[in-house]
Amino acid sequence: MSNQSESPNPTSSSNKITLKTSDNEVFEVEEAVAMKFCTVKQYFDDENNNNVTSGTSTTLIPLPNVESHPLAILITYCKKHLEIKANNADNKKEMEIDMEHYEREFLKNVMPQELTELILAANYLNFKEALDFFCRAVASAIQNKSVEYVRKFFGLESDFKPGEEEKLREEFAWSFEGVDED
Amino acid sequence: MSSYLPEEVVVNILSHLPPKSLLRFRCVSKTWLALIGTPDFVSKNLINNSILNAKSQHPHPPFLLVKAREKFNFPSPFLGLGIASSSNGILCLHDHIQGDVYLWNPTSSLRLRLLPRPIYCPHTKSFLYGAGYGFGFDYMADDFKVVRFLDPLNTSFMADTDFVDVKLEVYNSLGPGLGKQLDTPFDLNMFNNFALYVRTKVYDNGFFYWWANPDKVYDERIVSFDCRNEVFRMTPLPDRSVIGHYREVCRSLMVLNGFVAMSVYPIRRKKKVSFSIWVLLEFGVEESWTKLFRIGHYFDFGRPLCFCKNGELFMENREGQLVLYDPFTQTTKNLQLSTRSSGVQAQLTRILS
Numbered sequence: 001m002s003n004q005s006e007s008p009n010p011t012s013s014s015n016k017i018t019l020k021t022s023d024n025e026v027f028e029v030e031e032a033v034a035m036k037f038c039t040v041k042q043y044f045d046d047e048n049n050n051n052v053t054s055g056t057s058t059t060l061i062p063l064p065n066v067e068s069h070p071l072a073i074l075i076t077y078c079k080k081h082l083e084i085k086a087n088n089a090d091n092k093k094e095m096e097i098d099m100e101h102y103e104r105e106f107l108k109n110v111m112p113q114e115l116t117e118l119i120l121a122a123n124y125l126n127f128k129e130a131l132d133f134f135c136r137a138v139a140s141a142i143q144n145k146s147v148e149y150v151r152k153f154f155g156l157e158s159d160f161k162p163g164e165e166e167k168l169r170e171e172f173a174w175s176f177e178g179v180d181e182d
Numbered sequence: 183m184s185s186y187l188p189e190e191v192v193v194n195i196l197s198h199l200p201p202k203s204l205l206r207f208r209c210v211s212k213t214w215l216a217l218i219g220t221p222d223f224v225s226k227n228l229i230n231n232s233i234l235n236a237k238s239q240h241p242h243p244p245f246l247l248v249k250a251r252e253k254f255n256f257p258s259p260f261l262g263l264g265i266a267s268s269s270n271g272i273l274c275l276h277d278h279i280q281g282d283v284y285l286w287n288p289t290s291s292l293r294l295r296l297l298p299r300p301i302y303c304p305h306t307k308s309f310l311y312g313a314g315y316g317f318g319f320d321y322m323a324d325d326f327k328v329v330r331f332l333d334p335l336n337t338s339f340m341a342d343t344d345f346v347d348v349k350l351e352v353y354n355s356l357g358p359g360l361g362k363q364l365d366t367p368f369d370l371n372m373f374n375n376f377a378l379y380v381r382t383k384v385y386d387n388g389f390f391y392w393w394a395n396p397d398k399v400y401d402e403r404i405v406s407f408d409c410r411n412e413v414f415r416m417t418p419l420p421d422r423s424v425i426g427h428y429r430e431v432c433r434s435l436m437v438l439n440g441f442v443a444m445s446v447y448p449i450r451r452k453k454k455v456s457f458s459i460w461v462l463l464e465f466g467v468e469e470s471w472t473k474l475f476r477i478g479h480y481f482d483f484g485r486p487l488c489f490c491k492n493g494e495l496f497m498e499n500r501e502g503q504l505v506l507y508d509p510f511t512q513t514t515k516n517l518q519l520s521t522r523s524s525g526v527q528a529q530l531t532r533i534l535s
Contacts, residue, residue: 116187123191135191139198147209154187156211168209174469175205 017044018060025068026060033078034061038126063125070114070121077106077130103133112141112153144180193217196228201463202470204229221463223475223493224510233461233474234439234493269385274317274328285317285326318385318409327409329390384488386437393435402428404435404442406465417442417462420471425460438489443474445486457486459495459509475509482514 015031019040034040043061063071080102088095110118115138122131142150151157158165169176187195196204196217208215219227223234268274275284317328383392390407394416403418425431425446436443438461447457456478463470474493477483482505484498495507497514504519 119187119191123188131191132194135194136198138195142195143199143203147206150207150210154192154210156214158210159212160209165209168215172205172208174464174467175202177467179206 019071020060020062021066021068021071022064023067025071027068027071027075029075030079032082033075036078036082036127036129037074038128039063039124065124066121067117070117073110073114073118074121074125074127074130077133078127080106081129103137107137110137112138115141116153144178146179146182149182189213189217193228197231199228199232201229201232204232205463221461221472221474223459233441233463269318269326272317272319272326283328285328318388318390320409321388322410329407384435384437387440391435391437391442393433404462406442415466417466418468419444420460420468425458432485434486436486436488438493443489447483447485457483459486477507477509477512 016028017031017034017040019027019029019034021027034044040061040063044059047059047061081099084095084098084102088098115134119131119134119138122134138153142153145153160168192214196207196214199207201221204218205221208218217227218229219225221229221233223230271287271289273286273288275286317326319325320327383390385391388409390409392405392407394403394405396402401418401422403416405414405416407414419425419433422428425433426448430449431446432449434445436445438459442462442465444460445457446460456476458476459474461472461474463472482499482501484500484502487496487498487504490496490506493509495509497505497507499505499516502520504517506515506517508514
């Protein structure tokens with residue numbers, strides 16, 4: 001399943017870390033992958049400091065705020081991210097092109113509604129690259145949408161007094177032209 | 183399906199949106215309205231950030247100040263060499279007496295290409311001369327493009343002539359020497375009398391922009407040319423009642439983070455001059471002209487040149503020195519560089535990173 005043959009430091013990536021989600025699924029991931037999740041890294045470092053004696057092998061880290069569905073997607077994304085980085089270690093531009101290509105393909109299999117779930121997971125895990133990517137994806141998904149669509153998407157309700165919203169709409173009326181159908 | 187997203191995540195999402203979407207989403211809720219704010223340039227809010235912050239890979243490439251002097255690194259004779267335009271550190275030079283066009287890399291002294299001289303037009307029995315140039319980079323073709331407006335010799339100086347033979351050509355710097363003539367959706371004669379304005383054309387990120395003069399159909403407007411797709415579009419200026427008549431105010435065309443912008447200031451100079459900066463948030467939509475800020479009574483002001491980064495503005499002071507103005511702190515920094523040389527316009531150009 002994992003493809004670590006092209007990892008930059010194959011020696012350090014042999015360790016596995018076990019993550020346990022809120023719905024009690026257990027994921028065994030390469031250390032290099034888990035270390036991209038800053039929350040996990042923090043936990044892992046703290047654990048290591050606390051018991052220096054235990055060498056390596058399995059550490060179980062509970063993730064009470066993350067469900068298995070988004071975590072599985074994040075792990076796949078993270079692996080690919082590391083792989084692309086390793087394959088283009090000396091060519092930043094190539095790396096960006098590969099990453100862009102992967103991200104485009106990735107989004108084809110993700111519903112816009114799934115993105116909020118992924119964002120919450122990435123935010124909790126403090127996985128910055130993924131968080132930024134999903135935020136960009138949401139931005140491009142809502143860019144041409146109506147105010148009503150966006151409210152529904154974010155679960156928000158208008159809290160303006162009657163007349164206030166109309167006034168705001170009039171102020172920049174041109175920005176309401178050419179909006180996609182919901 | 184909706185889960186509550188923390189505010190910093192919402193801000194992250196909104197920070198990737200263009201001004202048009204942000205202005206619309208001010209209506210989502212009071213919280214969003216407060217986050218997005220108003221386009222006033224001085225507040226640290228999302229809309230101003232969206233207008234000011236560069237999104238490109240190399241947001242702040244260095245600038246190059248090129249001054250035309252007697253001693254160019256060219257074989258002579260060059261009779262009337264001027265800088266037509268610049269893009270990615272390459273200058274497009276135009277000899278307005280001989281009609282030749284050069285692409286020149288000032289850092290390597292390498293002359294890249296020479297366009298054909300004016301063409302004889304048998305139909306009107308006259309030579310067609312370049313009356314206006316656009317020069318830019320087509321990222322898809324990985325090549326520079328030159329756009330040339332051809333005009334029968336001298337007619338641009340004769341006010342009563344109907345210019346029926348104005349043509350427009352596009353050249354690729356690497357392609358064959360023959361230009362491709364383009365059909366345009368409007369009368370090219372409106373590009374005549376460029377001199378009415380201080381800065382009349384600008385290139386940015388694959389687009390040329392020109393001022394166009396009023397004609398029978400249209401009032402003043404800005405014309406854009408998409409360098410890759412070779413498509414023209416245009417946008418009228420804000421109403422004269424708002425920005426002033428062109429006989430009373432100077433306008434200078436600029437680009438701010440991919441948006442067309444202009445500075446407006448009175449022609450008649452008093453001791454202290456104030457000027458305002460306008461930005462066009464959506465090309466093609468006249469209503470999207472937004473007045474961003476006004477620089478009040480700057481005593482040493484000569485003329486604005488171009489935006490540097492994040493709204494900082496290169497200006498020329500009355501002594502012809504390059505000055506960097508920061509609209510947030512309203513401070514200026516004299517860069518101790520003279521922009522004047524032999525009365526020929528100097529050009530600031532971004533170097534390709």
